[in-house]
Amino acid sequence: MTESGFTEAAAIILAAIFTGNILLHYFLGMCSFLACSREISTAAGLGLAVTFVTVATAPINWLIYNCLLAPFNLTHLWLLAFITVIAGFVQVLEMVVERVSPTLYSALGIFLPLITVNCAILGASLFAIIRGYNVWQCLLYSLGAGLGWMLAIVLMAGLRRRMQYADMPAAFAGVASAMVIAAIMALAFMGLGGVIEMKLALSK
Amino acid sequence: MIVWSCIVLGCIGGVLSAAIIVCRRFLADYGLCAIDVNSGGRTLDVAGGQTLLEALRSAEVFLPSGCGSRASCGLCKVRLTDGGGAVLATERPLLTQGDIRGGIRLACQVRIRGPIAIELPPDLLAVRLYRARLESAGMLTHDTRRLTFALDEPLEFHPGQYVQASIPTPDGPVFRAYSISGSSADKKRIELIVRLVAGGAGSTYLHRLAVGGQMDFAGPYGQFRLSDDPESELICVAGGCGLAPVKCIVEHLLSARPQARCRLFVGAKDSRDVMLMGFFGGLAGRHPDFSYVYSLSNPRAGPADWAGRTGMIHHAVAHELAPGGGRQAFICGPEPMIAAVTRVLIEKGLSRADIYADRFEAARTWTPAG
Incomplete structure (x- = not known):
């Protein structure tokens, strides 16, 4: 890979993790983010499952869009097609993981049915198409998006754990404080925006 | 255009369905x-x-x-x-x-x-499924129904035990636990007292079940056993619908040993929730060593027709009960009430081993204490 290619790949992954974090910047996958961020181990397991499914489904969806929908001029069907692919893929994946690796299944398996309808996964597939990525860039972007989602939920779980010992007004405890924490985290992540733009400008 | 849309979507769906069917057949089959x-x-x-x-x-x-x-x-x-x-x-x-x-x-x-x-x-190995038919039913309070079922075969149970009702739902049967409230003398009949819980699958179904309707029960479950010591005094404390197993225990005890000493404490929210007061009044008339106390925790929420005791039920127990050990206690009700009453009973000299608690919550969180 040439140096500019490497920089571009790094920029796509880093931007997907930090500045354009699918959770904190686009607010996708919020429901499971708020519901499953009480324990770090649960959050990490769910994050891993989301990353796994995102990386696996985004290239499939990219191929379906570019090899099936676009040639037949049926791009308006993309939402339906992508949702079907993700839901079906998760079903198959659950059975394969259960059979092949009981250890992996006990760590990820219970989260798989939960993430069938996770909007972050659909979002990653859609963004990769909208931004006109090729299949490799799509793969990198989906990896970054999944890792970014995982990073956000694990950080959130750590923060919420500390918040349990905080002396907080009753009305503010729970989801209310979690929303404010998410907002502050989003601000912090956006602060990294300049770094990646600078890196891209320097490489040109 | 529409034809092509259908064909392409059909292809995607078909490929995925085929993959799922193949996986089900070869991967999810464990023999x-x-x-x-x-x-x-x-x-x-x-x-x-x-x-x-x-x-x-x-x-x-x-x-x-x-x-x-x-x-x-x-x-x-x-x-x-x-x-x-x-x-x-x-x-x-x-x-x-x-x-x-x-x-x-x-x-x-x-x-x-x-x-x-x-x-x-x-x-648990003795538990089996019984087919039952609703024989009679009536409302005890505005939201609590008493149901009597006739069983296909006699059910041997101890007072204080419960059955699991098989509730048909669109996703297949779900099981909900209900204490047996009727006398244990009639083995072919069970009586349940069911309070309607908003959105509850079991209570909604049982409240709508018409007389003559069929129902399946698995049972009996629960470990409570009445003390065999004829001198032992029994203290029963019930909160709300927790009165169901208590009724069965008291009825059984007094029919087996008419001279048995038994104190009953019943907690309810307001006067609309008071049930079976006439029944226990009748028992107290026939059995001089049986007495009961009803106490309302929030009398002002209902009609102002209550002349009896008010306050939380554990205060009534603390006030009415004399200290002393050698007694057995059965508590049935919500978790905080059980905790408060257990504390009071231990202060009164009962040992923890003689206190049996049965948590009585809405179906989702229902657990028996052991």
Whole structure:
């Protein structure tokens, strides 16, 4: 890979993790983010499952869009097609993981049915198409998006754990404080925006 | 255009469905698996791939279960001595460290993928399914219904035990626990007292069930046993619908030993929730050593026609009960009430071993105490 290619790949992954974090910047996958961020181990397991499914489904969806929908001029069907692919893929994946690796299944398996309808996964597939990525860039972007989602939920779980010992007004405890924490985290992540733009400008 | 849309979507759906069917056929098929019960006491051959709870149910072993396999009630705890895989994250909130070390698992979460060995108490092996017909029903209060079922075969139970009603739902039957409130003398009849819980699958179904309607029950469950000592005094404390098993216990005790000493404390929210006062009044008239106290925790929420005691039920117990040990207590009601009453009873000199508590909550969180 040439140096500019490497920089571009790094920029796509880093931007997907930090500045354009699918959770904190686009607010996708919020429901499971708020519901499953009480324990770090649960959050990490769910994050891993989301990353796994995102990386696996985004290239499939990219191929379906570019090899099936676009040639037949049926791009308006993309939402339906992508949702079907993700839901079906998760079903198959659950059975394969259960059979092949009981250890992996006990760590990820219970989260798989939960993430069938996770909007972050659909979002990653859609963004990769909208931004006109090729299949490799799509793969990198989906990896970054999944890792970014995982990073956000694990950080959130750590923060919420500390918040349990905080002396907080009753009305503010729970989801209310979690929303404010998410907002502050989003601000912090956006602060990294300049770094990646600078890196891209320097490489040109 | 529309034709092509249908064809392309059909192709995607078809490929995925085919993949799922192939996986189901070849990956999710675990063949027949053997469940060894109580180290060789009994061997059950069940289809693999299902949960332990479903497998046992198909082999007519009925574990208690109150939440419809959602891993939220913890009733289906069972000891695994071999097989079953690692403890899942869904089970951890309901298991203590001691449980995990001792091999206790939730049967509704353990999936059978190979031979497995479990231990079951003999009581549970005696549990079976009964077919029942609703014989009569009537409202006890504005939201509580008393139902009497005629059973197809006699059910042997101890007062204080409960049954699991099989409630038909669109997703298949779910089981809900209800205490038996009728006398244990009539083995072919069970009486339940059911309070309507908003959105509750079991209570809604039982409140709508018409006389003559069919219903399946598994039972009996529960470990409470009345003391055999004729000198022992029984103290019963019931909160709300927790009166159901208490009624059965008191009725049984007084018919077996008319001179038995028994104190009953009943807590209700307001005067609309008071039930069975006339029934206990009649018992007190016939049995001089039986007395009862009703206390309303929030009398102002209902009509102002209450002249009796008010306040939380544990205050009534603290006020009315004389200190002394050698007595047995049965408490049935919501968790905070049980905690408060247990504290008062221990202060009064009862030993913890003589206090039996039965948590009586809405179906999702219902758990029996042991």
